[in-house]
């Protein structure tokens with residue numbers, strides 16, 4: 452193969468003649484000068500070969516790295532010529548030129564796009580010497596184009612699914628009524644998770660029935676019927692949607708969501724006691740119950756150091772509510788470890804009793820919810836589903852959000868979740884063609 456042709460192939464371009472290649476060893480930079488091949492320029496309206504060169508338009512483009520020469524500039528002369536049929540002067544179409552990001556080749560865009568499936572736009576910007584904002588826009592464009600091709604793998608096992616909401620961001624409330632009205636309102640994204648694959652299948656904005664419906668729209672009618680177990684939070688809109696859409700599914704409240712609920716109840720107790728300690732000028736309790744110290748309270752004892760355990764014991768001695776709260780959390784977990792419904796029910800009765808005696812408001816509220824969803828919790832006890840995947844994915848999404856320093860745009864956050872934790876990436880969708888020409892979304 453002729454070497455000029457090799458370079459053309461490596462750059463992922465077509466129908467050009469190489470006029471010059473300059474390599475700058477000092478800064479590992481390459482410049483390739485190419486001119487469009489006149490014989491392969493056709494009118495994009497009528498398909499006639501273009502004749503009578505009008506002019507050559509010069510463009511400087513970013514192209515893919517060539518071996519160790521990471522910064523490659525393509526100096527491109529694009530033909531502007533007459534179409535005899537249309538009687539017009541037109542710019543000869545160049546499919547390998549990116550339609551939206553006109554300063555790069557499709558090859559460069561796809562190279563950057565695949566990197567952005569794994570790392571942040573900033574990091575890719577540093578690697579490729581490119582503006583990170585441009586790359587961010589490119590990533591959005593690419594994900595949007597790929598959405599058209601998003602399908603689930605055929606052999607996927609959907610007999611067990613789970614739905615989970617993740618926090619997206621917190622918005623200030625506009626037009627607040629009254630001084631004590633809520634200031635902030637959290638916004639969520641609902642993810643449909645397939646635990647056996649460890650992937651997010653699809654998602655929808657919000658945490659309403661509609662959100663889950665949107666997320667479930669990726670499933671075919673056959674797949675909806677095949678769902679046997681569906682793990683969710685204690686959240687009526689979700690449960691109703693599942694009952695509507697998946698007639699054969701048993702709704703389980705899984706351990707992950709139960710643990711979240713009991714931790715929330717305990718945190719309410721902590722907040723209240725923290726406030727009391729502040730009012731009573733009880734410095735020890737105040738310091739211990741500070742929000743950033745919360746981890747000592749929620750960490751399992753075996754993971755704490757000796758000094759931390761000592762502090763914890765002291766706190767338990769002086770603050771009865773916290774002590775009771777911690778015992779209630781502990782007992783709650785042991786209750787979920789029960790193997791049979793009978794044993795679980797027995798433990799639950801004891802738990803109800805202890806909560807009633809403790810008079811802790813947050814836990815009393817929790818018992819009401821538990822009572823309401825008892826059947827669904829028992830479905831979990833018999834199913835023995837594990838929740839490692841849901842926890843892992845949730846963690847991954849949190850890291851993702853942090854890495855992007857939070858997301859302002861709901862759609863981009865949702866797409867990113869699908870890209871990193873689902874099937875919206877080149878491992879699931881073949882995007883090899885994108886190297887040579889980019890479809891419009």
Ligand SMILES: [Zn+2]
Nearest residue numbers: 494497534537
């Ligand atoms: Zn024409």
